[in-house]
Amino acid sequence: MQLLIADDDDYTREGLIDTLPWARLGIARVIQARDGVEAARLAAQTRPEIVLTDIRMPRLSGLEFAEQLIRICPDSQLLFMSGYMEVDYLKRAIKLAAVDFIEKPVKPSEVERAILKTLAQLRERQERQMIRAENVILQQQRLAELLLQGPFEPAQASRLCDATGFPAAGSYIAAVLERRSAAPQETALRETVAGHLGTRYAALVRQTGPKRVQVVAACGAGAREASRLVDWLAALAEHLPSCTIGIGSCAAGLSEVRASCAAAQQAADRSFYEPGSRVFRQMDAVAGTAAGTTAAGTSGLLAECYRLLDEAPEQLPDWLAAVCKRFNECRSPARPEVEALFAACADAILSRSPAHARSSGADAPRDALRACRSIGDAETYMRELARRHDEAMRQAASYSRHVREVLRYVAQHYTDPALDLARIARHMQRSAAHLSVVFRQEAGTTIRQHINDCRIGEAKRLLLSERYKVHEIAELCGYASASYFAKAFKSATGFAPADFKGRRKK
Secondary structure (H helix, E strand, O other), X not given: OEEEEEOOOHHHHHHHHHHOOHHHHOOOEEEEEOOHHHHHHHHHHHOOOEEXXXXXXXXXXXXXXXXXXXXXXXXXXXXXXXXXXXHHHHXXXXXXXXXXXXXXXXXXXXXXXXXXXXXXXXXXXXXXXXXXXXHHHHHHHHHHHHHHOOXXXXXXXXXXXXXXXXXXXXXXXXXXXXEOOOOHHHOOHHHHHHHHHHOOOOEEEEEEEOOEEEEEEEEOOOHHHHHHHHHHHHOHHHHOOOEEEEEEEEEOOHHHHHHHHHHHHHHHHHHHOOOOOOEEEHHHOOOOOOOOOOHXXXXXXXXXXXXXXXXXXXXXXXXXXXXHHHHHHHOOOOHHHHHHHHHHHHHHHHHHOOHHHHOOOOOOHHHHHHOOOOHHHHHHHHHHHHHHHHHHHHHHHHOOHHHHHHHHXXXXXXXXXXXXXXXXXXXXXXXXXHHHHHHHHHHOOOHHHHHHHHHHHHHHHHHHHOOOOHHHHHHHOOOOOHHHHHHHXXXXXXXXXXXXXXXXXX
């Protein structure tokens, strides 16, 4: 905090500077002025929070300087000093909203008291401003949710526009920004976007996730104004080099903002097929490209995946490559449809894989596919899943009949807490000791360890899916209690279940 002392009496000015405990009072810098003209110049340069000025000074009196200060720094707090306690001076000081009036010769204790009083008023004003600002931000978020999420209510929208100062009439353009990776300077995505837009346009910025924001910006009527706003939104790419930006259509009123945002999301989704680009305008979408793959078409592709899994699983990688090539050429279907198709295919692959293959560390398919930046990343993930499945099936086929039967039985019953070697041996009508030796020789591990690997592997997938609570996962994976599951999981992975689950959020 800064304080300006304006007084032509060097003794008074320097005496106060040397005497008062400025640091304890919270004053980081004290600025000196010898007359009103110098005080006005320094105030314009430094913008002090507190001004302590003599009334009678050469060239420009303290009262005349104060009148200029109100125009230069309206937020500065005024303290007057004078040896002439005349009624006219007091009246003008009150009119200028002086915090206090100190009689000369000044006493440091009185000046300190006046400064403490001023600081208290400053803190109170700052708190009021903060509360008002927080209330405006809250109202802006409500307005953004109303426009983007709905249902749209005109009367409520009008009230919120009045409360926030957002234009209730005119044209609007929505945009969606998604961060590909976090750069150090981009930790506050919402604040960066709001700061860039706020220099020219009224805008609402809604954070919908750690890496995603929605924007509604207002512009004047006419195609030229809309074009300028689109260019200004696109310029965000220079400030956020790790983000993709989808820009929607021009909305003629508040009720059409949601449609503009949907168009912005469709534009942003094109980054799935064009990972080398970062700015996507709805108006740039290529009309008349291949009609794409309809819902019926993706359903047919899922049926093809099922057939290959049952009849020729070794052909899955080539089939996936051909499907992705077709999608890439057509630039369709939309990303959500691709994710849904491949997630269903991944679930089918995992459900047909041996239990030990399912426990090989594969992330929950939907989460893994959601993290893919492009169709190429999705293809890589799916081909690797298919490769692991084929490898596991080949490995299982190389085992003896007894070992294959153990693997099959464990895959079907590992969710039962009572499953153990003795039960498997009774089911197979074989000696537990002989079965244990044969399994270890061929599989390279014990039956007990294999059961545990299957349970831990499934627990990892369920934890990363974030759809289940820890005690539910314990039950689904064959553990008698959540506490026993936590101990077993920590021993196998080095993580507590809750910590492992939290890794997806980092």
